[in-house]
Amino acid sequence: MNSKSFSVLKLTVNNHPGVLSHVCGLFARRSYNLEGVMVRPLVDKTSQQSRMWLLVNEEDRLQQLIRQTEKLIDVIKVEQHELAGSVFEQTEGFFV
């Protein structure tokens, strides 16, 4: 993967049914590509929150999409990360 063209978003979300639909639906209807998605409940006693990692590759509208994502009620936090060292880089071997 050419790390220059990719960004990684780290989302902390409520672990409700339908959250994945809310997030992926937003990206689809705003016609913004999702190159990869990794989701699991956070490892804690209650599992009330999940972590979503999103792999994205369009720089120009990324801030706009982050703001749209932040508006989703079940999204608690959005952070932008680099591809280097991310879950997507570490799991590349599973996608060949």
Next chain:
Amino acid sequence: MPDSAIEPRTSIQISGSQLLIQLLERQGVTHISGIPGGANLPMYDALTSSSIKHVLARHEQGAGFIAQGMARASGEAQVCFASSGPGASNLITAVADAKLDSVPIIAITGQVPQAMIGTDAFQEIDTFGLMLPITKHNWMVRSAEELLEIIPKAFEIALSGRPGPVSIDIPKDVQNQLIEVETLPAPGKRQPNPKLDESLIEPMLCKIWAAKRPILMIGGGIIYAGATEALRQFAEQLDIPAVQTFMGLGILPADHPLSLGMLGMHGAPFTNLILEECDLVIGLGVRFDDRATGKVTAFCPKAKIIHVDIDHSEIDKIMSSVLSIRADVGELLEAANEMLESSTRPIWRKRVDQLKQNHPLILDGTDDLFRPYGAIKTIASLLDDTVNITTDVGQHQMWVAQAYPINRPRQWVSSGGLGTMGFGLPAAIGMALAQPERKVICFSGDGSLMMNIQELATAAEHNLDIKIIILNNQHLGLVRQQQTLFYDNNLSSVKFQSKVDFALTAQAMGLKGIDLGASDKPIAALESALLEHGPCVINIPISETEMVFPMVAPGGANRDMIHGDMVEGEIAEGDKA
């Protein structure tokens, strides 16, 4: 024997549906529009012992727009009910419309029992999935206990920040589930606005003071923030002319010296031309919709943009701003008004007046009742500002937006973003229910009215003071206009071959209906129909060759307006067709 058979049933054990209705009562809901069906029977069973009045619509889309009419007139969140399957899917258009115009409605639908979800059960549809992209947030309720959290939260979300619709899908077993409730939660309400960064106000004012030719662009956000008075003070103190978006009509009275009317596709020539010359646009509660901006790269070519909006994702979405403030526009204006030094801009104002004088909005035919502007101006002259105005979608909507003097906030209710034909009549019903002391004038066309005409029966049933004015050209007029102007007059499927007698239709539905085209004294007939109390359909025949001018071609730059005198030849051609 199970315990419950021995123990007396406690009086606080209630069903999910009873809990739902109690929670809605606590929210202050007075009316719910809707239609019962198989999957929401328990809700309707609980509703009979409630103080809430139910308004039985004739189609769920009508119910959705009735709720919208109540919400748009009052600013309060309003509720509509539908059953599962087709009931829910019929609500979709009204909910989507509320999303685009930021209207707080709460759509509550019945769903098949949870055990049957996913089996393609009778009247099962994925309501959660359908509502997801057109609401601020939506839920499927999985237990009656969840209602205690979800119902207040639904009102909170619908009303907070930028308002908008939410939807709640409730499976029938959840409606029937008995639970013991000890205490009910506090009603949900609008949450405090995002904190205003006051350090941005001075930089904003400095940019405004430094500008030579500033323009205010004012939109629906100001109305929703209740900030019209603060805006007027701001505009007057700084002496800045203001263009109003379609959703912002009524912020400044139509005849206010600083008001430049509506901008965009059907804005006045001077309005769009002034925007060509301005050097600073201060966008307040606007989202730079394409019908307002025209071709974005050509919008206000000489201007820098300041953008204030409560919705962070609107900032820099369409237009890049040199300064942006995420805030409730009312809080911002009030804080800014404290810091203002009044100024005047005689040179710019003079130039604006000159453009106004040289490029006026030409309202052709105001002296003829059977021409669009004539009908609208005659009706306006017979009424005062206490009336509420709503429209359907099409030519009549644009003629009214151009020509009817809208003079106060929330006087004007129209489907802006989604542009839904069929909006007007049920919205008028909702407005009349919310504000029974105000007469509602619903301007419509023969195309639009047919899309929700069944609600005439609802209006008759409640004897609401609604006047439905049909500017009847027996065509889909705005489509015809576009075919005439942009498709070489190749008219395709825009004429209704079968003529509907709308006055008779109204009478058949139980209300008064008159046809001014068949009247000996049409103006007297119009006056008496408008002034008496009660619902009435008033048909006004007009020519199908009437057009809305000026017009900017979709995708075109606002400076490239098409005027009536430019296409006279083509209109004549159209006459022959």
